[in-house]
Amino acid sequence: MTTNDLGPVATLRRIAFLMERQREETRRIEAFRKAARTILPLPEEDVRRRAAAGTLTELPGIGPSTAAVITDACNGVVPERLVALERTAGPLAQGGEELRALLRGDLHSHSDWSDGGSPLEEMAMTAMELGHDYLVLTDHSPRLRVANGLSAERLGRQLDVVDAVNDHLEGSFTLLKGIEVDILDDGALDQSPEMLGRLDVRVASVHSKLKMERDAMTRRMVAAVRNPHTNVLGHCTGRLVTGNRGTRPQSQFDARAVFTACAEEGVAVEINSRPERRDPPTVLLELARDLGCLFSIDSDAHAPGQLDMLDFGAARATEAGIDPERIVTTWERDRLLEWAGARL
Numbered sequence: 001m002t003t004n005d006l007g008p009v010a011t012l013r014r015i016a017f018l019m020e021r022q023r024e025e026t027r028r029i030e031a032f033r034k035a036a037r038t039i040l041p042l043p044e045e046d047v048r049r050r051a052a053a054g055t056l057t058e059l060p061g062i063g064p065s066t067a068a069v070i071t072d073a074c075n076g077v078v079p080e081r082l083v084a085l086e087r088t089a090g091p092l093a094q095g096g097e098e099l100r101a102l103l104r105g106d107l108h109s110h111s112d113w114s115d116g117g118s119p120l121e122e123m124a125m126t127a128m129e130l131g132h133d134y135l136v137l138t139d140h141s142p143r144l145r146v147a148n149g150l151s152a153e154r155l156g157r158q159l160d161v162v163d164a165v166n167d168h169l170e171g172s173f174t175l176l177k178g179i180e181v182d183i184l185d186d187g188a189l190d191q192s193p194e195m196l197g198r199l200d201v202r203v204a205s206v207h208s209k210l211k212m213e214r215d216a217m218t219r220r221m222v223a224a225v226r227n228p229h230t231n232v233l234g235h236c237t238g239r240l241v242t243g244n245r246g247t248r249p250q251s252q253f254d255a256r257a258v259f260t261a262c263a264e265e266g267v268a269v270e271i272n273s274r275p276e277r278r279d280p281p282t283v284l285l286e287l288a289r290d291l292g293c294l295f296s297i298d299s300d301a302h303a304p305g306q307l308d309m310l311d312f313g314a315a316r317a318t319e320a321g322i323d324p325e326r327i328v329t330t331w332e333r334d335r336l337l338e339w340a341g342a343r344l
């Protein structure tokens with residue numbers, strides 16, 4: 001039997017984190033996060049007493065399996081569940097370890113303000129635990145209703161919350177203000193210039209009419225890249241190669257024209273780390289490399305454990321021979337912010 005000195009809250013969070021990075025079903029993971037939130041404010045003695053008396057399940061959000069985990073943790077035991085998860089907890093991908101160690105942050109993540117599964121505080125906490133210096137929170141823009149995109153008013157409120165979170169963070173980590181803004185059919189961005197100007201980093205992505213005719217799609221993407229608010233071109237082809245959402249072919253556009261615009265404007269081409277996206281495809285990644293583009297290795301995390309998916313992007317960038325100096329997420333925070341504000 002292994003001893004456990006994590007305590008119940010950390011044990012529950014660790015289980016959730018490891019399940020997420022292995023892409024287990026969100027609904028099952030949420031039970032562990034919910035249980036952690038339930039016991040977090042309780043005095044440790046109360047939790048121990050309930051564990052001993054078997055009354056943990058009387059608390060809201062705690063069922064038999066999470067109660068068993070808490071009881072084990074109170075007894076200094078590593079739950080079976082965690083033992084099994086830790087056994088497979090190594091790097092998610094091979095070959096990118098050196099580059100992964102150089103990455104300082106992540107420019108693309110979602111919270112439950114749009115279609116993510118966790119509060120932004122939880123995303124920030126996990127990013128800190130992963131050793132990031134910064135995380136850009138990039139919830140969706142208003143037109144993406146299926147993803148509960150943020151109106152200008154809701155985004156304004158979110159920015160106040162981000163300020164409040166940062167006030168509580170002592171030390172080197174910063175939660176940065178951002179957006180994953182929809183690229184509209186004509187290439188305009190789906191948020192007011194005023195709001196976009198209040199953000200630190202802006203990822204622009206196509207989420208609609210992915211099958212648009214090639215020339216129109218090229219014009220649309222080039223216009224978005226030329227927009228001085230755009231810093232990162234998110235998952236440029238929109239393809240899905242695997243996963244429970246099924247597969248989807250890549251959008252058709254003149255990649256040379258789009259990446260040339262990125263190189264000229266200093267817009268980073270995102271290497272989207274999600275295994276179901278692997279976007280851009282290798283041929284396009286190499287083209288962007290040869291055209292002199294900057295890159296951003298992003299997780300596009302919709303849950304805290306998915307922040308660790310940078311392993312996949314680092315492996316792909318390494319395989320494509322991309323110079324770490326051209327990857328903006330290897331830069332220090334202040335250099336990153338200077339770059340992101342340079343065209344405004």
Ligand SMILES: [Zn+2]
Nearest residue numbers: 180205234235
């Ligand atoms: Zn997206």
Ligand SMILES: [Zn+2]
Nearest residue numbers: 108110180300
């Ligand atoms: Zn996203």
